[in-house]
Amino acid sequence: MSRPSDHIDSQPAPAGDGITQPKLGFVGTLRWFWRQLTSMRTALFLLLLLAIAAVPGSLVPQRSSDPNGVTQYFTDNPDLAPVLDKIQAFDVYSSAWFSSIYLLLFISLIGCVIPRTKHHLQALRAKPPKTPARLARLAGFTTRTAPAGTDAAAAVASARTLLKQGRYRVALFDSPREFSVSAERGYMRETGNLVFHSALVGLLVVVGFGSGFGFSGQRVLVEGQTFVNTLLAYDSFNPGRFFNDTGLDPYKLTLDDFQVSYETQNLDAFGQPLDFSALVSVTPRGGDAQAGKVRVNDPLRTGGTSIYLLGNGYAPTITVRDPQGTVVFTDSVPFLPQDANLTSLGVVKVPDGLAEQVGLLGFFYPTQAETTTGSYFSSFPDLTYPVLTLNVYAGDLGLDEGVPTSVYNLNTDHMEPLATRTSDIKPLELKPGETQELPNGLGSVTFENATPDAAEGDYSESVPRFASFDIHHDPTQGWVLLFAVLVLGGLLTSLFVPRRRLWVKAIEQADGSVRLEYAGLARGEDPALESAVAALADRHTTLLERSNPAPKTADPA
Amino acid sequence: MNLNELSILSLYSAMAVYALAFIAFSVDLAKRSAAVSSAEATTAPGVAGESSAAGAVAGGTTTLTRISARIANDAATPYGRSSSLRIGVSLTVLAWGLHLVAAVLRGIAADRVPWANMYEFAMTGTLLIVTVFLIVLTRTDLRFLGTFVTGLILILLGIAAVQFYVEVAPLPPALQSVWLVIHVFVASLGTGFFALGFALSFVQLLQFRREERVDTAKPGRLKFLKTLPSAATLENLAYRTNIIGFILWTFTLMAGSIWAERAWGRYWGWDTKEVWTFIIWVIYAGYIHARATRGWRGSRSAWLAIIGFAAVMFNFGIVNVFFKGLHAYSGL
Numbered sequence: 104m105s106r107p108s109d110h111i112d113s114q115p116a117p118a119g120d121g122i123t124q125p126k127l128g129f130v131g132t133l134r135w136f137w138r139q140l141t142s143m144r145t146a147l148f149l150l151l152l153l154a155i156a157a158v159p160g161s162l163v164p165q166r167s168s169d170p171n172g173v174t175q176y177f178t179d180n181p182d183l184a185p186v187l188d189k190i191q192a193f194d195v196y197s198s199a200w201f202s203s204i205y206l207l208l209f210i211s212l213i214g215c216v217i218p219r220t221k222h223h224l225q226a227l228r229a230k231p232p233k234t235p236a237r238l239a240r241l242a243g244f245t246t247r248t249a250p251a252g253t254d255a256a257a258a259v260a261s262a263r264t265l266l267k268q269g270r271y272r273v274a275l276f277d278s279p280r281e282f283s284v285s286a287e288r289g290y291m292r293e294t295g296n297l298v299f300h301s302a303l304v305g306l307l308v309v310v311g312f313g314s315g316f317g318f319s320g321q322r323v324l325v326e327g328q329t330f331v332n333t334l335l336a337y338d339s340f341n342p343g344r345f346f347n348d349t350g351l352d353p354y355k356l357t358l359d360d361f362q363v364s365y366e367t368q369n370l371d372a373f374g375q376p377l378d379f380s381a382l383v384s385v386t387p388r389g390g391d392a393q394a395g396k397v398r399v400n401d402p403l404r405t406g407g408t409s410i411y412l413l414g415n416g417y418a419p420t421i422t423v424r425d426p427q428g429t430v431v432f433t434d435s436v437p438f439l440p441q442d443a444n445l446t447s448l449g450v451v452k453v454p455d456g457l458a459e460q461v462g463l464l465g466f467f468y469p470t471q472a473e474t475t476t477g478s479y480f481s482s483f484p485d486l487t488y489p490v491l492t493l494n495v496y497a498g499d500l501g502l503d504e505g506v507p508t509s510v511y512n513l514n515t516d517h518m519e520p521l522a523t524r525t526s527d528i529k530p531l532e533l534k535p536g537e538t539q540e541l542p543n544g545l546g547s548v549t550f551e552n553a554t555p556d557a558a559e560g561d562y563s564e565s566v567p568r569f570a571s572f573d574i575h576h577d578p579t580q581g582w583v584l585l586f587a588v589l590v591l592g593g594l595l596t597s598l599f600v601p602r603r604r605l606w607v608k609a610i611e612q613a614d615g616s617v618r619l620e621y622a623g624l625a626r627g628e629d630p631a632l633e634s635a636v637a638a639l640a641d642r643h644t645t646l647l648e649r650s651n652p653a654p655k656t657a658d659p660a
Numbered sequence: 661m662n663l664n665e666l667s668i669l670s671l672y673s674a675m676a677v678y679a680l681a682f683i684a685f686s687v688d689l690a691k692r693s694a695a696v697s698s699a700e701a702t703t704a705p706g707v708a709g710e711s712s713a714a715g716a717v718a719g720g721t722t723t724l725t726r727i728s729a730r731i732a733n734d735a736a737t738p739y740g741r742s743s744s745l746r747i748g749v750s751l752t753v754l755a756w757g758l759h760l761v762a763a764v765l766r767g768i769a770a771d772r773v774p775w776a777n778m779y780e781f782a783m784t785g786t787l788l789i790v791t792v793f794l795i796v797l798t799r800t801d802l803r804f805l806g807t808f809v810t811g812l813i814l815i816l817l818g819i820a821a822v823q824f825y826v827e828v829a830p831l832p833p834a835l836q837s838v839w840l841v842i843h844v845f846v847a848s849l850g851t852g853f854f855a856l857g858f859a860l861s862f863v864q865l866l867q868f869r870r871e872e873r874v875d876t877a878k879p880g881r882l883k884f885l886k887t888l889p890s891a892a893t894l895e896n897l898a899y900r901t902n903i904i905g906f907i908l909w910t911f912t913l914m915a916g917s918i919w920a921e922r923a924w925g926r927y928w929g930w931d932t933k934e935v936w937t938f939i940i941w942v943i944y945a946g947y948i949h950a951r952a953t954r955g956w957r958g959s960r961s962a963w964l965a966i967i968g969f970a971a972v973m974f975n976f977g978i979v980n981v982f983f984k985g986l987h988a989y990s991g992l
């Protein structure tokens with residue numbers, strides 16, 4: 104079978120091999136090394152090593168899947184983290200040691216599969232092997248006496264037909280008084296095994312290279328905003344190694360409406376989200392806008408990309424005016440949700456237009472409630488009683504130093520707190536549509552109501568929402584799926600197709616009768632072999648009896 | 661009483677009946693030991709005789725695995741019909757019925773598949789373990805595993821009821837997908853086969869030690885083992901059970917990837933749960949390889965099956981609850 108020499112069905116190496124071997128020489132050493140690498144034992148060892156090596160990545164946060172977790176880990180374990188980082192514990196699955204294990208495994212795999220494939224291709228064309236001299240030692244061995252008048256050669260010929268019908272490959276052999284048919288089936292078992300292992304290689308290759316040709320990017324859109332699929336329009340963009348941005352299809356994506364629904368009937372799950380739907384319109388270049396929908400678990404595929412709904416929240420519209428009433432800032436500012444009831448945190452920076460630079464640190468409560476100690480929290484994620492509180496700072500926003508700053512972060516190191524929980528003036532508190540003066544006569548701030556005409560007390564649409572989208576392009580995904588299907592198909596074939604040999608022998612006895620012998624040999628797991636031999640013997644003798652309706656002489660052996 | 665309360669009632673009843681079944685199966689094991697002792701008493705002092713017989717069995721079965729893998733009840737001491745065994749099976753079937761009712765009622769109460777949080781997953785997963793066991797019983801006599809299966813179910817259901825219970829809640833958007841139905845169901849089914857394979861591998865190891873001891877004429881303590889199939893037969897049974905589990909697990913992995921692509925935009929991202937699913941897959945691939953590697957068939961490969969199942973339990977019980985990841989699934 105050209106299997107590794109330590110495969111359970113291989114012949115053990117002749118005694119003395121490897122013990123009395125003199126000098127191997129360079130080529131000999133290489134060959135020895137290669138044989139070790141492609142042995143079953145090495146494959147097993149590497150598989151188990153791979154399993155063990157994968158464990159640490161589940162114990163320590165990974166940069167690839169949880170970058171914030173890694174940052175947190177560094178904060179929590181300042182001594183341990185750098186050491187772990189040295190051994191690539193935060194990048195386990197791309198680490199040198201993890202990669203070398205699976206690369207070795209796949210080299211071993213290729214080294215194992217190629218000779219087996221060659222051998223199997225030959226086996227597919229070869230005739231079944233010669234019938235063994237003595238069948239008695241083999242599985243399911245059984246004998247029958249052919250009906251009187253049966254010709255040994257004819258008996259074997261009919262067995263051959265029977266086996267061929269059973270999709271066996273057959274070969275006839277005869278010696279002076281012995282005729283036999285040797286049959287083999289189940290080549291698909293080995294084929295399946297080879298397809299399985301080769302498809303694993305394919306999978307590794309497309310997964311390894313595939314990500315290099317794609318990209319992923321993120322973009323936040325407030326209701327009503329539009330995004331054009333170009334490099335600059337992304338909030339963050341992670342191209343693969345071989346990605347070329349001329350491949351971007353500049354379609355337009357508009358978030359028309361973001362719909363949410365929350366549980367209100369079942370008190371055990373009160374406030375739990377039931378549905379998030381981003382209603383969008385997509386305008387292909389030179390085409391007309393088409394309505395579409397993006398939901399969790401239900402991406403929108405367009406322009407060679409897939410658009411996923413990643414998150415959502417509120418984007419209160421905030422306007423800042425100078426003391427004369429001139430607008431110096433107005434925008435819908437995405438606030439980051441902090442908890443399940445969407446208490447949200449956001450920042451407004453007003454660098455120009457006022458007497459000083461002003462920073463606003465805002466908390467938004469879609470349904471405001473108060474604890475016994477007087478602090479606010481949100482008790483429901485939808486807009487029942489929205490309240491915005493703003494801490495006001497004045498001074499240097501730190502924007503002029505050329506260091507990029509996050510829009511979600513306010514650096515108050517060089518700012519004076521004018522209205523905070525600890526200052527004399529308490530934070531400003533606004534409901535939709537309300538305006539308040541900024542301290543020190545700096546101007547005013549307004550929390551705009553998106554639906555000023557709604558009925559008194561109906562705030563359900565008063566604050567715009569935002570959705571964050573993840574936009575991906577991975578040209579090799581189809582290949583990955585194809586190889587995965589091959590893996591599964593190969594596996595099923597190789598584990599469930601029995602590969603077996605069957606033999607039927609007809610021996611002319613001295614008294615002129617014909618003795619029939621049947622036996623089989625499993626090649627790999629084959630629980631049904633013995634019953635298959637018995638069934639063949641039964642069918643064959645019935646067939647012979649029918650074509651030779653002689654008086655009953657069958658030996659009940 | 662609403663449907664969910666009925667479901668809980670039914671589940672607790674099922675647990676009570678499983679406990680009775682467990683007792684019946686344990687009585688049967690005790691009876692087996694007694695039968696072995698009395699058989700020994702009648703053939704005493706012929707320890708040597710037993711030894712050679714067992715030797716023949718062991719010798720015979722090595723060729724049996726090579727040439728054909730017929731499932732024979734090749735127990736060293738044949739063990740006839742047993743009323744406690746029949747009672748055990750009947751009680752298990754009854755408990756299974758109650759268990760099924762509990763799962764179905766929970767599903768109707770929640771208006772969706774009953775496997776969307778740890779509690780429900782434990783309930784449905786254990787139901788599938790018993791289902792697999794009962795179906796396999798119609799083809800092969802594995803009733804001697806009754807103590808193990810009912811014991812495992814009792815422990816898991818006990819933990820689920822006490823630690824994991826949550827009220828009926830609607831599916832969060834992240835779990836609203838046909839892939840929840842497919843992926844989780846196939847994973848549970850695979851777990852059912854792995855559980856049985858684990859039990860068989862475990863008994864195989866015990867049996868192997870007994871057979872070794874018989875060869876050196878040292879008596880062992882677990883007498884009932886003599887009424888069970890030989891280590892080689894147990895190994896074949898374990899292998900067949902485990903490869904079905906492995907195929908289902910392979911499918912779980914792939915279905916999970918497809919779902920991950922739809923939900924998170926990438927088919928694979930080494931999330932903790934993905935990592936453990938992968939580890940389990942690799943361990944069982946190792947097990948299958950070990951069976952085909954000279955020097956590893958037998959006890960060594962059995963250990964891999966045991967480690968594999970330990971990883972499955974770890975993945976369910978520990979990773980879900982204590983590890984951070986995207987699979988915010990436990991509902992706790």
Ligand code: HEM
Nearest residue numbers: 107141142143146211212215295296299594597945948952
């Ligand atoms: C990526 C690593 C590998 C994985 C995940 C893997 C997995 C598997 C699985 C699941 C099977 C059983 C199903 C089947 O027969 O198709 C199998 C069988 C087999 N594998 Fe691998 N394998 C790997 C690497 C290798 C390597 C490196 C070798 C060569 C040394 C090898 C040689 C074999 C052989 C000979 C069989 C047949 C076993 C038998 O006769 O039952 N495999 N492998």
